[in-house]
Amino acid sequence: MTAPELPTSLYTSEQVKQLDALAIEQANIAGIVLMKRAGRAAFELLLEQWPQVESVVVLCGAGNNGGDGYVIAALAAQKKLNVHAVAIADPAGLSGDALKAYNYAQQEGVTVIAGSELNTVQIDASTVIVDSLFGTGLSREVEGDYSRAIAWANNSAAPVLGVDLPSGLCGNTGKVWGDAIKCAATITFIGVKRGLLTGRGPAFTGDVYFDDLGVPASIYDAIKPEVTRTSRLALMPSLPEREADAHKGQFGYVLVVGGDVGMGGAAAMAGEAAARTGAGLTGIATQPIHVAPILARCPELMVIGVASGQAIEPVLAKPTVVVLGPGLGRDSWSEQMLQQATLTDLPLVMDADALNLLAEGRVVRKTQRDNWVLTPHPGEAARLLDCSVAEIQADRFAAARAIQTKYGGVVVLKGAGTIIAGADQLVVANVGNPGMATGGMGDVLSGVIGALIAQGLTLFEAAQLGVCAHGDAADLAVQEAGVRGVMATDLIPFIRELLN
Ligand SMILES: NC(=O)C1=CN([C@@H]2O[C@H](COP(=O)(O)OP(=O)(O)OC[C@H]3O[C@@H](n4cnc5c(N)ncnc54)[C@H](OP(=O)(O)O)[C@@H]3O)[C@@H](O)[C@H]2O)[C@H](O)CC1
Numbered sequence: 005m006t007a008p009e010l011p012t013s014l015y016t017s018e019q020v021k022q023l024d025a026l027a028i029e030q031a032n033i034a035g036i037v038l039m040k041r042a043g044r045a046a047f048e049l050l051l052e053q054w055p056q057v058e059s060v061v062v063l064c065g066a067g068n069n070g071g072d073g074y075v076i077a078a079l080a081a082q083k084k085l086n087v088h089a090v091a092i093a094d095p096a097g098l099s100g101d102a103l104k105a106y107n108y109a110q111q112e113g114v115t116v117i118a119g120s121e122l123n124t125v126q127i128d129a130s131t132v133i134v135d136s137l138f139g140t141g142l143s144r145e146v147e148g149d150y151s152r153a154i155a156w157a158n159n160s161a162a163p164v165l166g167v168d169l170p171s172g173l174c175g176n177t178g179k180v181w182g183d184a185i186k187c188a189a190t191i192t193f194i195g196v197k198r199g200l201l202t203g204r205g206p207a208f209t210g211d212v213y214f215d216d217l218g219v220p221a222s223i224y225d226a227i228k229p230e231v232t233r234t235s236r237l238a239l240m241p242s243l244p245e246r247e248a249d250a251h252k253g254q255f256g257y258v259l260v261v262g263g264d265v266g267m268g269g270a271a272a273m274a275g276e277a278a279a280r281t282g283a284g285l286t287g288i289a290t291q292p293i294h295v296a297p298i299l300a301r302c303p304e305l306m307v308i309g310v311a312s313g314q315a316i317e318p319v320l321a322k323p324t325v326v327v328l329g330p331g332l333g334r335d336s337w338s339e340q341m342l343q344q345a346t347l348t349d350l351p352l353v354m355d356a357d358a359l360n361l362l363a364e365g366r367v368v369r370k371t372q373r374d375n376w377v378l379t380p381h382p383g384e385a386a387r388l389l390d391c392s393v394a395e396i397q398a399d400r401f402a403a404a405r406a407i408q409t410k411y412g413g414v415v416v417l418k419g420a421g422t423i424i425a426g427a428d429q430l431v432v433a434n435v436g437n438p439g440m441a442t443g444g445m446g447d448v449l450s451g452v453i454g455a456l457i458a459q460g461l462t463l464f465e466a467a468q469l470g471v472c473a474h475g476d477a478a479d480l481a482v483q484e485a486g487v488r489g490v491m492a493t494d495l496i497p498f499i500r501e502l503l504n
């Protein structure tokens with residue numbers, strides 16, 4: 005069963021701690037009550053996900069995340085399951101609500117064993133592991149007993165239920181503090197931590213479930229989320245209806261500029277994607293040798309050959325948006341195409357080598373514009389910020405914000421959990437799958453975004469809807485025939501279907 009729709013507000017770990025405190029102080033809900041509700045919500049999800057479960061191994065840390073685990077162990081004991089609570093952190097160090105939960109587990113007859121005996125724990129086909137080592141309190145690299153417990157869980161055949169966060173994953177950024185537990189499902193409480201949905205998050209969470217623990221809605225008024233979750237359904241209303249007397253002029257003219265020698269396919273894919281996304285007209289300005297083969301594949305496209313030194317003369321009408329970069333290359337032809345396209349004040353979608361040339365400060369007169377959408381993958385993003393890919397991936401929210409601040413416009417930082425940064429908004433698109441890591445996916449996306457701008461969406465709307473439709477289409481392509489061998493053009497019919 006797919007995880008139910010998550011709330012759109014996303015928080016940092018610190019903000020959720022504030023929400024916890026507000027729930028306890030303002031709503032007068034005792035911490036142990038919240039903890040018992042958390043434990044119950046997690047245990048009910050466990051039974052729902054694994055109805056055949058007979059034994060449960062709960063890995064407990066030193067704080068309230070561990071407390072959640074002791075509550076889960078107590079509930080499992082009440083259900084007469086075979087339960088082991090493994091105290092990776094010495095229970096003697098427990099305090100507050102976590103200590104109360106520990107005592108509750110002992111009252112319910114839970115066998116609590118020391119972390120040093122972890123290797124004596126038997127795992128069989130009916131075992132489920134519960135990860136209650138760390139939640140929002142994780143603040144540094146995991147090591148020692150915790151690392152060993154994480155490795156033990158990752159090497160065991162049993163599925164893992166993550167409590168609040170997969171242990172080792174940073175709730176703020178989606179980076180991993182050394183290592184993290186690979187969960188089959190994760191349930192997160194009170195506020196969805198934004199790190200669950202981007203960076204390494206999707207690789208460790210499994211399906212993400214949310215429970216508000218019954219806290220009053222009013223506590224959320226006090227904390228403004230800096231990031232929200234976007235989705236195709238949220239953006240569909242921005243697509244214009246098509247009246248009976250619609251004519252192609254209403255839906256704009258996308259001009260794709262790219263396709264250096266040998267890379268005509270990239271420009272063709274962007275063009276076809278734009279046409280299939282509903283652009284009224286689609287043209288491609290490319291190397292002359294690509295004109296015939298692209299026309300042969302897609303006669304609906306207007307393909308213009310531009311030789312070195314020639315001007316780009318868009319036929320018929322002025323384009324309404326230029327998609328610049330698919331297969332553009334970095335030679336003198338590439339530079340002259342980029343220079344001409346960036347001299348216009350048309351809205352631009354800048355992808356691939358257009359971004360690399362921009363990062364190198366070559367031939368782009370203005371490096372700050374409001375009316376462009378930059379669509380870097382982490383490597384291109386690193387060049388745009390002159391930093392390493394690791395730094396980009398260590399905090400993708402900060403990276404997207406930094407690129408938007410430096411270059412203006414809208415920034416689409418691609419990768420697991422694509423981040424979209426507007427002038428004063430930051431959203432994450434919780435879409436996509438590993439099948440998308442193949443050539444041409446970015447070309448298709450740039451064409452889709454261009455066509456949505458051509459149909460009247462704002463750059464920020466077009467970027468969000470384009471990314472979400474593209475990722476959802478990739479999921480449909482994977483459902484159809486598996487994750488290996490998905491090719492970029494497989495997405496195009498699904499994109500068309502999803503946008504209608
Ligand atoms: N507060 C509530 O009402 C609710 C909380 N819930 C759960 O509580 C956790 C947050 O609990 P907290 O105690 O703040 O922190 P953790 O349990 O996540 O972490 C435990 C302690 O671990 C230490 N720490 C941090 N990083 C490391 C590391 N790499 N290695 C070893 N130890 C580490 C840290 O203490 P230090 O003093 O050592 O820094 C942490 O305090 C939340 O996630 C929920 O699961 C309820 O679910 C809801 C109500």
Ligand SMILES: [K+]
Pocket residue numbers: 069135136137138139166167168169170171
């Ligand atoms: K956890």
